[in-house]
Amino acid sequence: MSSILQCPVCRKPLFLTTNGYQCAALHSFDAARQGYVNLLLAHKKHSKEPGDVPEMIRSRRRFLDLGYYNQVSEAINEITGVLLSGLGCGSDCSVLDAGCGEGFYLHRLKNFVDFGDKTRRPIEYHGVDVSKFAVRQATQRDRATAWFVASINDLPFLEASLDIVLNIFSPTNILEFSRVLKQNGSLLFVSPGPRHLNGLRDIIYPVTREHAAPSITEKAEGLFSLLTMSRLNYQLELEGSQTIMDLLAMTPYFWNINRPTKAKVAALDRLALEVDVEIRVFTKREGRATLTS
Ligand SMILES: C[S@@+](CC[C@H](N)C(=O)[O-])C[C@H]1O[C@@H](n2cnc3c(N)ncnc32)[C@H](O)[C@@H]1O
Numbered sequence: 001m002s003s004i005l006q007c008p009v010c011r012k013p014l015f016l017t018t019n020g021y022q023c024a025a026l027h028s029f030d031a032a033r034q035g036y037v038n039l040l041l042a043h044k045k046h047s048k049e050p051g052d053v054p055e056m057i058r059s060r061r062r063f064l065d066l067g068y069y070n071q072v073s074e075a076i077n078e079i080t081g082v083l084l085s086g087l088g089c090g091s092d093c094s095v096l097d098a099g100c101g102e103g104f105y106l107h108r109l110k111n112f113v114d115f116g117d118k119t120r121r122p123i124e125y126h127g128v129d130v131s132k133f134a135v136r137q138a139t140q141r142d143r144a145t146a147w148f149v150a151s152i153n154d155l156p157f158l159e160a161s162l163d164i165v166l167n168i169f170s171p172t173n174i175l176e177f178s179r180v181l182k183q184n185g186s187l188l189f190v191s192p193g194p195r196h197l198n199g200l201r202d203i204i205y206p207v208t209r210e211h212a213a214p215s216i217t218e219k220a221e222g223l224f225s226l227l228t229m230s231r232l233n234y235q236l237e238l239e240g241s242q243t244i245m246d247l248l249a250m251t252p253y254f255w256n257i258n259r260p261t262k263a264k265v266a267a268l269d270r271l272a273l274e275v276d277v278e279i280r281v282f283t284k285r286e287g288r289a290t291l292t293s
């Protein structure tokens with residue numbers, strides 16, 4: 001299979017070596033002991049350790065492994081499964097999870113696809129996150145997936161090299177997604193629905209406002225067409241302070257709320273809340289288009 005990876009220094013293809021990747025200009029990137037490869041150049045970092053910090057990653061891992069978001073993952077898997085079936089890609093079918101965190105969704109997608117259809121041609125799975133700690137955790141889930149430390153703002157993939165990009169509760173760069181996707185490739189974008197985490201938000205804020213619609217649809221205009229939009233909504237009953245605090249640590253609220261509010265959440269032993277998630281599928285449009293901002 002030809003390389004789909006792109007050297008972050010010179011933008012030439014990157015090829016697999018015995019201990020990592022190298023381009024024709026001899027820029028080389030060694031695999032870490034844990035199995036991932038760091039393709040984030042030091043001068044492109046906006047902080048010493050960009051992305052989610054270990055505390056958040058550990059909380060996310062603990063919370064997600066309790067199964068509370070399995071329904072979200074199952075909905076993503078169903079939709080991606082249908083997209084994959086319609087692709088008819090040959091031996092070079094590639095999926096990227098952009099902002100993969102600690103690997104929960106991509107790992108479950110891989111298991112779902114692999115168990116669902118043994119006759120399917122192999123699919124290459126790639127996970128990218130700017131947080132080294134997140135990617136380290138992801139490698140523990142699955143060594144067969146190619147995990148990279150890199151930014152969604154400078155994806156280490158060649159132009160038109162990927163079939164599907166997943167972007168789940170993570171920052172978005174629509175121009176980069178358009179660059180790396182093949183013609184008619186799909187972007188699966190997952191974001192909080194209007195009532196997401198109501199119950200928790202009722203405790204944190206005096207007034208619980210609906211989440212605004214994401215700006216992706218306007219940003220995608222000219223580059224992508226919206227194919228489908230679905231909404232998943234269900235109730236959760238969380239038990240135990242650790243689980244409730246883990247959920248809080250997965251959200252931006254953890255950093256935004258003051259100490260007394262955090263203490264109020266920490267004192268809870270039960271919490272009823274809503275999971276409300278929107279899943280949009282966009283198709284990359286033919287031809288080059290200019291972006292409307
Ligand atoms: C809310 S978490 C979601 C993680 C995962 N998709 C999930 O739902 O479990 C957002 C993730 O985006 C990552 N992130 C933030 N900025 C990024 C960037 N510029 N490039 C890639 N990942 C980024 C963070 O490190 C974090 O893992």
Ligand SMILES: [Zn+2]
Nearest residue numbers: 007010023027
């Ligand atoms: Zn290079």
